[in-house]
Amino acid sequence: MANKIGAYICTGCGLGEALNIEALAKVATGEYKLGICKTHDCLCSQEGVALIKEDIEKEGLNGIVIAACSPRVNTDIFKFPPEIIVDRVNLREQCIWCHPANDEDTQMLAEDQLRMGIVKVKDANPPEPYQVQDLATSVLVIGGGLAGITAALEAAKAGSKVVLVEKSDTLGGYMARAYKQVSLSPPYNELVDPDIHDRIKEVQSNPNIKVYTGAQIAQISGAPCMFDAVIKTKGGEVTERVGAIVMATGAVPYDPTKLEHLGYGRSPNVVTTDQLEEMAKKGKIVRPSDGKEVQSVAFVLCAGSRDPEHLAYCSATCCLDSLRQAIYVKQQNPDAAVYIFFKDLRAPGFHEYLYKRAQQEGVVFFRTEKPKIEEGAGGTLVIKAKDVLVNDNIEADGIDLVVLATGMVSTACLGEMVVVGAEEEEEPKKGNIEVFKVRPDVYYKSDILNLQYRQGPELPMLKYGFPDSHFICFPYETRRTGIYAAGSVRAPMDVPSTIDDATGAALKAIQCIELTKQGCAVHPRVWDNSVTEFFMQNCTQCKRCTVECPFGAINEDEKANPLPNPTRCRRCATCMGACPQRIISFKNYNVIQIGNMIKAIEVPEEDEEKPRIVVIVCENDAYPALDMIGQARLTLSPWIRVIPLRCMGSMNLVWISDALAKGIDGVLLLGCRHDEDYQCHFVKGSELCRYRLSKISETLSRLALEPERIRFETVQIMDYPHLPEIINEFAKQIEEIGPNPYKGF
Structure with missing residues (x-):
């Protein structure tokens, strides 16, 4: 745990003009009794960094709080030895750039953010990387x-x-x-x-x-x-x-027997691209029914692909395979009639040259909808379809061979x-x-x-x-x-x-x-060398950690005790949020730490009419979106206090209790959007957070607190223009609900 902490407050980028730096420094030296609190007009300069490094060496600091710009910038500049706990308090993007300068509320916001940064460092320890034994590198x-x-x-x-x-x-x-x-x-x-x-x-x-x-x-x-x-x-x-x-x-290839509506199985002269490739490799493209060389060939694209009843997605290569095989036919018989019936022809990038060659060699293209394939005279086939370009029905008869461009299945x-x-x-x-x-x-x-x-x-x-x-x-x-x-x-x-x-x-x-x-995590927390720690004496074998871990990083023994696999861990801390007994933590990220950050917020008295709202955000999308709000100089409610989490999956319900017991008037949680493509960087963090929150409605009612004081929203980074509306509307709602009845206790 950091026991000798230095605070460094930057006055550059307009911070010195927008904030009372002296009052800010008193928070560190007065309230938290830090022996070192220094200001500098450009902490990210060589002189500013040298000032911090000199104090680390001379004063034996093991904790650093840098109150300046966003922790998402200048990451290569503020690098210190791994045994030093560092937190960067965002006074620029999320304070002076989205709140009025020299305003009482802006100053109170800056002081609260500094309090939370100091507490965060105090409650953290340097991580100890997990070292693999009998390490394999192949x-x-x-x-x-x-x-x-x-x-x-x-x-x-x-x-x-x-x-x-x-x-x-x-x-x-x-x-x-x-x-x-x-x-x-x-x-x-x-x-x-x-x-x-x-x-x-x-x-x-x-x-x-x-x-x-x-x-x-x-x-x-x-x-x-x-x-x-x-x-x-x-x-x-x-x-x-x-x-x-x-x-x-x-x-x-997609199972062609499911494409009977396109003639497969009803006529031997309806084949797939794979079957045509096999024919071409054997030496000649012929009609399977009688072995005669083909004089006319029709390729039907999206055979099963982009169809909700078969494959809902584009199979990427079907168009290209058909273009390539159409040229096979032309190379074998330049006089052969070759048609391609397509829904949308996709030949991106350099494949455009292949498409143009097929055109030059006489391949005829029809953009159609719902082609139907019927048997014609003498073993030939007939294709009927609506040509969407001329908005009329067309019919191609006398086709020797129909080739279905079947889709691709993983x-x-x-x-x-x-x-x-x-x-x-x-x-x-x-x-x-x-x-x-x-x-x-x-x-x-x-x-x-x-x-x-x-x-x-x-x-x-x-x-x-x-x-x-x-x-x-x-x-x-x-x-x-x-x-x-x-x-x-x-x-x-x-x-x-x-x-x-x-x-x-x-x-x-x-x-x-x-x-x-090196004991570090892979994406998205690359270089994170913290490791989960389990206080097994209090484990109740509930299995929530093993069930909710999105990455299979925790197994169980025969008694349902969790068995962590450290090198599988992505350090999202979803297990920490899942554990009802709070036995899971990291040296530099734990339940007590976040709870104490919430408790460090100064809550004004009820008669001051200054609500306080804790905004708990995912560091992957919501936090950078808040930075972008500042960069765009959009305005946010002065009542909010922002706490970033590794992932919303690490959100523990005790933090909601801590906030409400402290007298906080509302809690807004901003997680990554979650959909079938898993926008959430840790797959299920937002879903798990929302699921846990859904369980506290009864608790809020029992405490005579309005459920509307808690809100969960999902955002992606490019939602930043709309985020002020979400935050400010919630702040207005909290004002209408009124003060937290536990304020002052």
């Missing part, structure tokens, strides 16, 4: 297709040892079965032999890559830098200890769906707080990873069945720390995107290993 790549091979090669080039596991007897996946691929270099419209074979040779000759073919993962246990992967081979089972995992098992969601963690049914709304049901986790028994985790053997899914954690901000990441998804198992993608994606996943795996070696 990367396990599961899947030997283009994504897996690329990830293995890139990791090996970076100096890592790699274990590559492929269930087939040969490497290459779909690309090894392809006839041609589009060139990856100018002019970007040539069809060339797949380069996967060169990549396979490179893998086989690389001494850093150990390859298992005809093999599958029997089970994976452990955590980053301690994963034990049991690999089932034809000769038995082997165990490899690895540091991180790249899952690159690819995708499979191999991670091929098995039976399993739903885990469903809460009870929703209850009616109570006052301003409604009982909320947290979405359950969903995974499929895909038999890819076979994790020995309490939370399930495979990866939880996002919408559409892809195993991401947060595809908006953190591609490759999954909800199992140290396991990264790459290629079409993660999202539908074309060849260039797959190569880039696999490279990124390999680098993320290496980054995970390097951070774990």
